[in-house]
Amino acid sequence: MTSHDDDASFEVLLPDIWQPLDHFLSLHPKYRRVFNQAIDQLFYGRGPMAAHERHYVALMVCICLLVRLKQSYY
Secondary structure, three states: OOOOOOHHHOOOOOOHHHHHHHHHHOOOHHHHHHHHHHHHHHHHOOOOOOHHHHHHHHHHHHHHHHHHHHHHHO
């Protein structure tokens, strides 16, 4: 993972599974920058929570979102 303060060069290395999303976001550079900053802070940035706690919270949120999506389509 690399990140820079320069707007033009801010980059976050994502796992290979995220490459289609990264390709799509490359069509929208302003949104991609905001997305990369959010991912950088959530998963790699400094904060009061340890990395494993952040990942656990992210999994809980994903489960909640999946339940809501399932309810809205079924």
